[in-house]
Amino acid sequence: RAKNDVTRAVCFYESAMDETARARRALATDLRQAIERGELSLHYQVQTSVPTGATCGYEALLRWTHPVHGMIPPVEFIPIAEENGSIMAIGEWVLRTACRQAASWDNSHKIAVNLSPVQFAHADLAKLVHQILVETGLSPKRLELELTESTIVADKVRTLHVLRQIKALGVTIAIDDFGTGYSSLDTLRSFPFDKIKLDRSFMADVERSPQAKAIIRAVLTLGRSLDIPVLAEGVETHVQLTILQVEGCNEAQGYFLGRPKPIDQILLIGGPDVRNDQPAATEPARMR
């Protein structure tokens, strides 16, 4: 009897696995065609100076509107894209689209673009970045590339080489989700980062956890000592923002300051020099 139950449970488990694998394969196929079908888009989330409240830039965040399943979040489809190689075409589309849109909306704010470790491993990334900058006319100093520690862990020597090439173009580099990787401190010592993005898990806990607050404070001290500005991710409340002001954080990003929004909603607040044919701005100047 007990054995039967186990067998049944295993069968159920296996068919559930089959189901998951099938769904994943179907998504992988759909993803290959997502670009040409125009199903990908970028949302933009504002990055704000903590001491002044001014807008410093926007992070481009990829969205996939699947014809049947609707909006699929990047955490679900980027791993699939990395597995089947379509991340190369998708990553190039993201870079080109973000640079083109940023070049068209004004001439001051930075645009931050996320890169997958796979893009570092395969392509001549620096050459691609250079080509896209020339093609879109975006000033290199307005582009910031975000990478996580998983990129560095994959191949340290190669990553350092590519990062130096990219920086030589005048493009800046941010380390994303800082504090969650394997070798954070060593990473800071060896790589030429222009910004530290502190993972949002520390922000989420800061109001009730003295440990989280101590870690935020320590990273801010580290950033000051190394002369690297720190951006806190995941700021959702006024209290969190106030803590960052008191602790001397440089920049912040999160739902309290602005949710990721489609391009047309960014253009509305982008200032008068954006486009002549746009409707009058109806939103307040600060995104909330």
Ligand code: C2E
């Ligand atoms: P990330 O680069 O760390 O981006 C920040 C994520 O946190 C975004 O999720 C954003 O919507 C979310 N977020 C922002 N503010 C808050 C907040 O106050 N509270 C909470 N709970 N979340 C907040 P999203 O857009 O779902 O993206 C998830 C991850 O997918 C990104 O994390 C990034 O690693 C990856 N990703 C997104 N777009 C791209 C892309 O174009 N290429 C690559 N390779 N990865 C991307």
Ligand code: MG
């Ligand atoms: Mg990011």
Ligand code: MG
């Ligand atoms: Mg992050």
Ligand code: MG
């Ligand atoms: Mg993240």
